[in-house]
Amino acid sequence: MSRAPQKRRLETRAKLLAVAQEIVSEQGYSGLRVEDVVARAGVAKGTLFSHFGDKDGLLAVLIGGEVMGQLDQIHGLGTPESIDDLTKRLFVHLDFVAKDRMIFDILLRYSGATGSETNEVVTETFTRRCDLAKGWISQMQAAGTVRAGLDPEFLAEGIEAFLAHVLAISFCMEHELRDPKAALQPFLQAWLSP
Amino acid sequence: MSRAPQKRRLETRAKLLAVAQEIVSEQGYSGLRVEDVVARAGVAKGTLFSHFGDKDGLLAVLIGGEVMGQLDQIHGLGTPESIDDLTKRLFVHLDFVAKDRMIFDILLRYSGATGSETNEVVTETFTRRCDLAKGWISQMQAAGTVRAGLDPEFLAEGIEAFLAHVLAISFCMEHELRDPKAALQPFLQAWLSP
DNA sequence: AATAATAATTGACCGAGGTCATTTTTGTGA
DNA sequence: TCACAAAAATGACCTCGGTCAATTATTATT
Numbered sequence: 269m270s271r272a273p274q275k276r277r278l279e280t281r282a283k284l285l286a287v288a289q290e291i292v293s294e295q296g297y298s299g300l301r302v303e304d305v306v307a308r309a310g311v312a313k314g315t316l317f318s319h320f321g322d323k324d325g326l327l328a329v330l331i332g333g334e335v336m337g338q339l340d341q342i343h344g345l346g347t348p349e350s351i352d353d354l355t356k357r358l359f360v361h362l363d364f365v366a367k368d369r370m371i372f373d374i375l376l377r378y379s380g381a382t383g384s385e386t387n388e389v390v391t392e393t394f395t396r397r398c399d400l401a402k403g404w405i406s407q408m409q410a411a412g413t414v415r416a417g418l419d420p421e422f423l424a425e426g427i428e429a430f431l432a433h434v435l436a437i438s439f440c441m442e443h444e445l446r447d448p449k450a451a452l453q454p455f456l457q458a459w460l461s462p
Numbered sequence: 463m464s465r466a467p468q469k470r471r472l473e474t475r476a477k478l479l480a481v482a483q484e485i486v487s488e489q490g491y492s493g494l495r496v497e498d499v500v501a502r503a504g505v506a507k508g509t510l511f512s513h514f515g516d517k518d519g520l521l522a523v524l525i526g527g528e529v530m531g532q533l534d535q536i537h538g539l540g541t542p543e544s545i546d547d548l549t550k551r552l553f554v555h556l557d558f559v560a561k562d563r564m565i566f567d568i569l570l571r572y573s574g575a576t577g578s579e580t581n582e583v584v585t586e587t588f589t590r591r592c593d594l595a596k597g598w599i600s601q602m603q604a605a606g607t608v609r610a611g612l613d614p615e616f617l618a619e620g621i622e623a624f625l626a627h628v629l630a631i632s633f634c635m636e637h638e639l640r641d642p643k644a645a646l647q648p649f650l651q652a653w654l655s656p
Numbered sequence: 657a658a659t660a661a662t663a664a665t666t667g668a669c670c671g672a673g674g675t676c677a678t679t680t681t682t683g684t685g686a
Numbered sequence: 687t688c689a690c691a692a693a694a695a696t697g698a699c700c701t702c703g704g705t706c707a708a709t710t711a712t713t714a715t716t
Contacts, residue, residue, distance in 0.1 A: 274682065277694065302673060312696040317674065376570075379634050418652060425627075426649060432630065433623030440573055455620060458612060459653070468712065471664065496703060506666040511704065663712070670705075681694070686687105 281319050283309050288326055297327060297370045328378045331371055332389030338364060339396050347407045351414065351460050354404060355453050358431065361397075362448050369439050376432065398424045405460070415462040423460060430455040475513050477503050482520055491521060491564045522572045525565055526583030532558060533590050541601045545608065545654050548598060549647045552625065555591075556642050563633050570626065592618045599654070609656040617654060624649040 287309040291300050302323055306313050320326040338360050348354040365371050378390035401424035408414035414423070430452060438448040481503040485494050496517055500507050514520040532554050542548040559565050572584035595618035602608035608617070624646060632642040 271683095271692080274693065276682075280694080301671095303671090313673090314675075314697070315695055318694075323673065376630055377634075379630070422648065422652070426624075426652070429623045429627030429649070430620075432627060433619075436570055436573070436626065440571075454616065455623070458616070458620070465663075465713090468663065470711075474664080495701095497701095507703090508667070508705075509665055512664075517703065658716090660715075661713085664710080666706105666709070668706100668708105671703095673701090673703105675700075676698100677696105678698105679694105679696070681692105683692085684690090686689085 277319075280309075280311060280315060284311070284316055284319060284326070285329065288330060292330060297331070297368045297374075300327070302326075324374060324377065327370065327374050328390045331374050332378075332393050334364065335361065335375070335393040336389065336396070339393065339400060343400060347404050349413065351408075351457055352453065354401075354408070354460070355456050358427075358452065359449055362431070362435070362452065365435055366438055366448050372435050372439065394428075398428065401427050408460075412462060414460045426459050427456065430459065471513075474503075474505060474509060478505070478510055478513060478520070479523065482524060486524060491525070491562045491568075494521070496520075518568060518571065521564065521568050522584045525568050526572075526587050528558065529555065529569070529587040530583065530590070533587065533594065537594060541598050543607070545651055546647065548595075548602070548654070549650050552621075552646065553643055556625070556629065556646065559629055560632055560642050566626075566629050566633065588622075592622065595621050602654075606656060608654045620653050621650065624653065 284305060288300060288305050291304055291308070300323075302313065302316060305326070306316050309316075316326065320329065342357050342360060345357060348357055365375065375390060375393070379394040398421065402420045405414050405420040405423050409416050409420065434448040434451040434455070437451065438446055478499060482494060482499050485498055485502070494517075496507065496510060499520070500510050503510075510520065514523065536551050536554060539551060542551055559569065569584060569587070573588040592615065596614045599608050599614040599617050603610050603614065628642040628645040628649070631645065632640055
C-alpha cells in the first residue's frame with residue numbers, strides 16, 4: 269500500500285503539465301521536447317520521468333484532457349436526430365486528431381490501456397466516447413433512425429473502428445488531401461442505417 | 463532522371479535485408495537494432511539509412527514481404543462460402559500482426575503511403591488485401607451470402623477498419639487476454655450479412 | 657588509358673529520450 | 687525538537703536512431 273502523494277509532488281506535477289501545455293500551444297504536440305519542459309519548469313529530467321513514465325505518458329495526459337473537454341461539449345448537444353447528424357457531432361474530435369499524427373498515435377496506444385496512474389485519462393476518453401455513442405444509439409434505435417437488433421455498445425465500438433480508420437487513411441494519403449470528415453459519413457451510414 | 467542502381471548497391475541492400483531478417487527471426491521485430499544490423503552486415507551505419515531512409519523503412523520492407531507471402535497463401539484458397547469462412551481466411555494475417563505491436567504500427571504507418579521507393583511493399587499489401595476482399599465480396603454478393611447494394615470496394619475497406627480495430631484493442635487490453643480472432647467475427651457478420 | 661562525373665559508402669558526430677545511484681526534502685513518532 | 691524512514695528530486699551518464707561532409711568505387715567520355 270502506497271501513501272498519498274505529498275503536496276510538493278502535486279505542485280511539481282501541475283507545474284510540468286502547465287509548462288508542457290504552454291509549449292504545445294506554441295509548437296504543437298510534435299514540437300514538444302522533454303528537455304524544454306524540464307528547463308522551463310525548473311526541475312531535473314528524472315523528475316518528469318518519475319511523474320509520467322515516459323514522454324508519451326505526459327502527452328497522454330495532455331491529449332486526454334483536451335479530448336475530455338471536447339466530449340463535454342459534444343455531450344451538451346443531446347441525441348442526434350439522424351445518422352448524418354450523429355456523424356457531424358464527431359467532427360470536432362476528428363478535426364482535433366487529424367491536426368497531428370502524434371495525437372492519433374497516443375490515443376491509439378493508450379485507449380483502454382492498463383489504467384496505470386499516469387495515463388488513465390485516455391482510457392476514460394475511450395470509454396466515455398463509447399458510452400456517449402451508446403446512449404445516442406439506443407435512443408435512435410427506439411426512434412427508428414438506427415437499425416435495431418444489435419447491441420448499442422457493439423455498434424458504438426464499430427463507430428470507433430471507422431473513426432480510427434478514416435484518420436489512419438487521412439494520414440497515409442496526406443498528399444491526396446483526402447478529407448476524413450467526408451470519408452466518415454458513408455461508413456456510418458452503412459453501419460447504422462436501419 | 464536517376465540512373466539504375468549499380469550491382470554493388472543491390473548486393474549491399476540484399477545483404478542488409480538478409481541480416482535484418484536473421485536478427486528478426488532471433489529476436490523479433492522489436493528487438494532489431496540498427497547498430498546490430500550494420501555490424502553483422504559489415505557496412506557503415508550511414509549506408510543503411512541511404513538504402514531505407516530510416517529504421518521503419520527497413521522494417522516496412524521486411525514486414526511487407528512477410529505479409530505478401532501470407533496473401534499469396536490466402537489467395538490460393540479461393541472465394542469463401544460464408545462470412546464465417548471469410549473471417550477465418552484473415553486469421554493468418556491477424557495472428558502475424560498480433561505477435562508484435564511494432565508490426566501493427568509499421569503497417570498502419572505505411573499503408574497507402576507515399577509510394578516512395580523503399581516502402582512501396584507495404585502499400586502493395588494494403589491494396590492487395592483490399593482487392594482480394596473485393597473479389598470475394600462481389601462473388602459472394604452474387605451468391606447471396608453478402609449483402610448487395612454497396613460497392614464491394616467500400617465493403618472491403620470496412621473490413622480493413624475492423625481488422626485494425628480488433629488488433630488495436632488486443633494490444634491495449636493485453637492483460638485481459640482478449641482474442642482478436644474471436645472479436646473480429648461479430649463485426650464482419652454485422653457489416654457483411656445480407 | 658587517362659580524366660571527368662556520378663554513385664555509393666564511410667564513420668565521427670549529434671540530439672533527444674530514458675536510467676538510476678545519490679542527495680535533499682518531508683512527514684512521523686519518540 | 688530530534689532522529690529516522692519514506693518520498694521526491696537530482697543530474698551525470700547511457701542508448702540508439704539519424705546526419706552529412708569527406709572519401710572511395712564505378713561508369714561514361716575523349
